[in-house]
Amino acid sequence: MSFKRVILLILSFSIIVGAVGCSSREAENPDAPDSSQVAATIGSQKITKDEFVFYLKNAKRDMEQLSGVYGKEESVIKKFWETKVAGEDPMATAKEKSLNALKELKILLTHAKSQNLKLDQQSLDKIKAHMDSIVKDHGKGDQKKADKFTQETYGIKFSQYEAIYKDYVLAYEIFVKKFKQDLNIPDKEISDYYNNNKKTYDRVIAKHVLISTVDSEEKELPQAKLDEKKKLAEDILQKAKIGTDFESLVKQYSEDPGSKDKGGQIQAARGRTVKEFDQWLFSAKDGDFGLVKTKYGYHIIKYIKRTTFDDVKLEIKEELENQKYNAKIEEWLKDPNYTVKPNKKLIDSISVL
Structure with missing residues (x-):
């Protein structure tokens, strides 16, 4: 079983x-x-x-x-x-x-x-x-x-x-x-397992605000609406860059129900998110903010860190x-x-x- x-x-x-x-x-x-x-x-x-x-x-x-x-x-x-x-x-x-x-x-x-x-x-x-x-x-x-x-x-x-x-x-x-x-x-058994499965536990921790560009049936919105959404996403990105509390931006704007109640935080392994999102996550570095467009909408992303052994030790245990x-x-x-x-x-x- x-x-x-x-x-x-x-x-x-x-x-x-x-x-x-x-x-x-x-x-x-x-x-x-x-x-x-x-x-x-x-x-x-x-x-x-x-x-x-x-x-x-x-x-x-x-x-x-x-x-x-x-x-x-x-x-x-x-x-x-x-x-x-x-x-x-x-x-x-x-x-x-x-x-x-x-x-x-x-x-x-x-x-x-x-x-x-x-x-x-x-x-x-x-x-x-x-x-x-x-x-x-x-x-x-x-x-x-x-x-x-x-x-x-x-x-x-x-x-x-x-x-x-x-x-x-x-x-x-x-x-x-x-x-x-x-x-x-x-602990040695845990660390050995980590070392033998590093790719599995190599993840990026980030926070994001999703501005959706699709309707309830997942069809893309009309162009005029898309332009409004893009402008809003760009404004949110600028607020994030000048130091506005990111979690407050998540609470106010994000349309991602899976992460909104967690301050927008996600943890993603390589290849486990949509291509555009994945590429940004694994090329970003400390302090980076980004604006990425995917089929779901505009993502305003704040890079937090790459996971370490300490981050996943309990999970491995x-x-x-x-x-x-x-x-x-x-x-x-x-x-x-x-x-x-x-x-x-x-x-x-x-x-x-």
Whole structure:
């Protein structure tokens, strides 16, 4: 499993719950589900029907979004689920994805329990705040309405939703965070990685104001408007050159939503921006200001610096942590102790639609 896959899993869950979350309910819970409500087992961990339904809803939404049918009329969505792709049944694929995601979760929970990890107060407070927000926003302050919302949206009761959310936090926030911290990656390993991948981390930090020259459909504006935009860009450049606070110019004029709230700051690697912008960035030096025209408009740019090892050290450390974590996940997923034993009869009875 690639780290990208892990991120997608986390983001996917985040879209559903608005945050991430965990506590395993099996060993200590006298009300553990009977066998008819167990969708699968993974090692000593059980996957309940509720958990499977929740993750199946998750997989369903993800697949519909990736295919471009999400939110469309019922007939279009129904056709998607009834059409095999390269001989694969999308419904079977969704169920497989759900089991794979739950397998990873249960493996992490197994290791979290072996280390006696529990939800800390900060996590509990965040979980409570999220659950309260569901009651407020979707239940209009009524617990019963909130329960109806989770059942209609996720196929499970409000309390079951909370339990799954808690499990997710314990696994992906508490355990994974500790796993990475415990790696204690030495500085030499970080510097060696940097030296072996300098091109990747050779970037320019700059700030810019974008004066857009296209309309909402990305069509170029009429010539008269273009002339006005160019004049405005030239005026802003002059203000920047005489010492006007650049971030105030960004706040007042910039039409780039991706950088405006960050004072116009960007960090770009060579070849990763449009040609004109890229050429200016990598030929500029300390103290330079520039005016560059691209297909997006006029960019008033302030060169800040070329990145150094210190600028990217933390990023590299996190990259190495992710690589090692990902390698360990791959190892655990292949471990026969974590073989998935599905309750085929139960799983087959659960509809994707």
